[in-house]
Amino acid sequence: MLGACVEKPSTLERVKEDGVLRVITRNSPATYFQDRNGETGFEYELVKHFADDLGVKLQIETADNLDELFDALGKPSGPVLAAAGLVSSERRNAQAKFSHPYLEVTPQVIYRNGRPRPTEAKGLVGKKIMVLKGSSHADQLAELKKRYPGLQYEESDAVEVVDLLRMVDEGQIDLTLVDSNELAMNQVYFPNVRVAFDLGDARDQRWAVAAGDDNSLLNEVNEYLDKAQKNGTLQRLKDRYYGHVDVLGYVGAYTFAQHLQQRLPKYEKHFKSYAKVEQVDWRLLAAIGYQESMWQPEVTSKTGVRGLMMLTQRTAQAMGVSNRLDPKQSIQGGAKYFMKIKAELADSIQEPDRTWFALAAYNVGSGHLEDARTLAKREKLNPNKWLDVKKMLPRLSQKQWYRQTKYGYARGGEPVHFVANIRRYYDILTWVTQPQLEGQVAEGNLHVPGVNKDKPAEQSPPM
Ligand code: BLG
Numbered sequence: 001m002l003g004a005c006v007e008k009p010s011t012l013e014r015v016k017e018d019g020v021l022r023v024i025t026r027n028s029p030a031t032y033f034q035d036r037n038g039e040t041g042f043e044y045e046l047v048k049h050f051a052d053d054l055g056v057k058l059q060i061e062t063a064d065n066l067d068e069l070f071d072a073l074g075k076p077s078g079p080v081l082a083a084a085g086l087v088s089s090e091r092r093n094a095q096a097k098f099s100h101p102y103l104e105v106t107p108q109v110i111y112r113n114g115r116p117r118p119t120e121a122k123g124l125v126g127k128k129i130m131v132l133k134g135s136s137h138a139d140q141l142a143e144l145k146k147r148y149p150g151l152q153y154e155e156s157d158a159v160e161v162v163d164l165l166r167m168v169d170e171g172q173i174d175l176t177l178v179d180s181n182e183l184a185m186n187q188v189y190f191p192n193v194r195v196a197f198d199l200g201d202a203r204d205q206r207w208a209v210a211a212g213d214d215n216s217l218l219n220e221v222n223e224y225l226d227k228a229q230k231n232g233t234l235q236r237l238k239d240r241y242y243g244h245v246d247v248l249g250y251v252g253a254y255t256f257a258q259h260l261q262q263r264l265p266k267y268e269k270h271f272k273s274y275a276k277v278e279q280v281d282w283r284l285l286a287a288i289g290y291q292e293s294m295w296q297p298e299v300t301s302k303t304g305v306r307g308l309m310m311l312t313q314r315t316a317q318a319m320g321v322s323n324r325l326d327p328k329q330s331i332q333g334g335a336k337y338f339m340k341i342k343a344e345l346a347d348s349i350q351e352p353d354r355t356w357f358a359l360a361a362y363n364v365g366s367g368h369l370e371d372a373r374t375l376a377k378r379e380k381l382n383p384n385k386w387l388d389v390k391k392m393l394p395r396l397s398q399k400q401w402y403r404q405t406k407y408g409y410a411r412g413g414e415p416v417h418f419v420a421n422i423r424r425y426y427d428i429l430t431w432v433t434q435p436q437l438e439g440q441v442a443e444g445n446l447h448v449p450g451v452n453k454d455k456p457a458e459q460s461p462p463m
Contacts, residue, residue, distance in 0.1 A: 011080055011209070012216035020059050021051045022079040024072050027062045028160050029431070030182045030241070031084050042181075042241045043083040046102065047207075049233060050224045065157040066134035070095045073210045080217055082208040085179065087136045096211050100222045101204030102234055105179040107137055109196040112168050118175070118196050125150045127174040130164060133157035137177035140199060165190050184242040187250070188428050191257040195250075244424045256290070256425070260432065263295035267308065270328050274335040284355070285335050287425035288362065291418060292334075297327035309334025338362055346373075349384045356386040359422055360393070360415040368396055371405035372412065390416050 015021050025032045025043050032041040044060065051058035061079050063069035066086075072078045073096060085105075088098040109124070111117055118124060124141075125148050131137040133155040145151045159167075164176040165183070169190040177199060178186075187193070207225075209218050228234045245253045264286065271289065275282030286295075292310035293299045300306045304313070307330035316324050319333035342358035344366065349357050361369045372392040373383035381388035395401035396412030 010214050010216035012220055015054065015056060015080060015217065018056075020057045021047075021054060021081065022059045022061065023047050023051075023081045023083050024061045024063055024069055024079040025082070025084040026066075026069065026160075028182075029162060029185050030179075032060060032062065042103075042237055043085065045237055046228065046234070047081070047083045049228065050221065053224055054220070065132070067157075073208065074212070078210075080209060080213070081221065085181070085205050086208055087203045088206055088208075089136060089139060091139065092208075094211060096208035097213065097215075097218055098206040098208050099218060100225045101206050102225050102228070103181065103205040103238065104202045105181045105205055106202045107140060107177055107199045108180055108183055109199050110165065110168050110176050110178055110183065110193050111174065111196040112171055113192045113194045115171075115174065117194070120197065121199065122148065123196075124148070124153075124175065126152075129153035129175045129177075130156055130159070130167065130173045131177050132159065132161065132164070135177075136203070140177065162186060162189070165193050169193050181242045184245045185431075187245055187253040188257045188260065189432060191254045191261070240427060244428060247420065247424050255294075256428065259290070259295055267295060267297075267327055267331065270331045274332050277332075278335045278339045280335065280339060281426075283429040284422075284426050285331065285338070286429055287422045288334060288338065288359070289331065290425045291422045297330065298325055311337070334362075341366055346384070353384060353386045356419050356423070357389070359419045360386075360390075363418040364393070364396075364410050364412065364415040365407075367407040368405075368410040368412070369393075369415075371396060371402075371407050371410075374405065375401065386419070390419070 009017065025041075025047075027033060029041070031043040032039065034040070039060065047060075048058050059079075061072070063072055063084075066084075069082055069084060070092065073082050082096065085103075086092070086096075086098070087105075088096075092098075109118065118127070121144055124144065129141070129152070131141060131153060134157070135155075138153075138155045141151065141153050145153075161178050161182045164173075164178065165186050166189075167173045168176055169192045175196065180198075183193070183195065207221055209221075225234075248256060267289065268282075268286070271282040271286045275285050289295055289308050293308045295308065297308045299308075299310075301310065305311065307316075307324035308327045309330045311319070311321060311324050311330060311333050313324075315321075315337050316333055319336050321329045321333035323329055324333075338358060341361045342354065345354060345357055345361070357369065369389075372389050372395070375392040375395055376383045376389050379392070381391065383389060393412040393416050396405065396410040399409075402409045
């Protein structure tokens with residue numbers, strides 16, 4: 001009988017034959033959620049790169065809690081890989097085999113600003129604490145309870161990390177435990193949550209295959225993760241999803257969260273209506289407005305530039321703005337000016353760099369930006385790439401360089417920060433706001449991805 005001597009295909013062979021990689025994850029901002037462009041999230045993007053690398057489609061499935069996730073992974077007809085911010089532990093090693101690490105996270109105790117702040121494990125006793133059921137944080141608390149029998153906590157499978165943070169933010173519970181990356185991403189929604197202290201050492205997140213699985217897929221995963229580490233893919237993802245607290249600082253991140261709730265709703269309709277007129281994403285205009293004035297219509301810079309979108313007198317005149325302090329006019333003028341200078345950029349500059357160049361020109365002027373492009377050419381750098389031109393811009397404030405340029409001295413460092421900050425605000429705004437639907441100009445549509453109402457279908461259609 002021929003069949004008897006044919007070996008069972010390995011998991012990797014099966015994946016390649018089927019042309020589909022079935023991955024189980026969790027629906028949360030730090031893993032997988034839906035935004036304006038459809039499916040997104042740190043785990044999603046990384047695992048999508050991996051599926052592309054294998055040349056197969058990705059099929060995402062979601063589990064409601066971690067116990068369910070490991071159960072599904074163990075089933076013969078189940079998903080073959082788990083990518084869900086998992087940390088290996090002795091208990092889990094019986095259920096799964098873990099990959100090389102891709103992200104280091106620290107468990108953090110979270111409290112509400114203004115309430116008593118515990119600074120060590122002992123301080124958890126007597127507090128109302130909730131964590132995710134089956135999480136590594138629940139394991140940590142179980143371990144601590146041996147030392148502090150008075151410690152009480154609730155494990156819930158009815159909530160997600162965002163719910164836990166909201167409960168702390170609103171004062172329904174005193175404390176929770178989340179990983180540093182989850183806090184980094186969610187800080188912008190919850191202005192009152194703060195880190196009390198790190199509970200234990202940093203730990204590595206890893207993907208997992210079922211314990212009983214052969215090693216074919218795991219080996220492939222490991223090779224891929226090593227490659228993503230070396231070629232910068234991982235770093236780029238980390239920076240996009242978790243880097244904004246590093247860039248803005250904790251104070252900046254919660255200040256932004258506060259302003260998002262208190263200030264943006266007043267101007268959202270203007271951003272949307274002029275974005276529609278100028279055919280630009282309203283959230284990019286809002287990000288410019290935040291960088292310029294923190295959404296304050298009456299500010300004036302040391303150099304006399306004024307208003308929500310910080311127009312110079314000359315720009316205001318050219319754009320037909322009679323009162324720079326009128327937020328509506330300022331947004332209208334800013335939007336129009338931004339699109340005008342963008343349209344005037346050289347055709348050789350492609351998106352997304354084109355947007356970053358236009359932002360730089362908004363801040364430093366098109367002439368100075370052109371000077372920086374010329375310096376880039378002289379240095380054999382690419383004058384059409386933002387990464388290269390931004391290295392040249394700071395030279396415009398050094399005499400040895402600016403005296404060789406057409407337009408001379410400029411505060412060249414400013415547009416570099418300007419663009420970096422706006423990109424950061426724009427990223428955050430795209431996570432926390434709904435896309436603008438055709439013809440719709442609605443106010444106050446802030447939302448938090450990962451909460452149940454946004455839950456995507458259990459089985460996503462193949463892409
Ligand atoms: C920009 C103008 C550009 C102008 C450049 O200055 O203002 N942009 C706007 O008005 C929207 O038009 O280019 S030029 O016309 O080609 O010369 C250069 O002059 C504004 C910048 C200046 C900046 N903020 C928008 O980003 C600013 O105020 N910097 C000073 C900050 S402080 O006073 O040191 O705090």
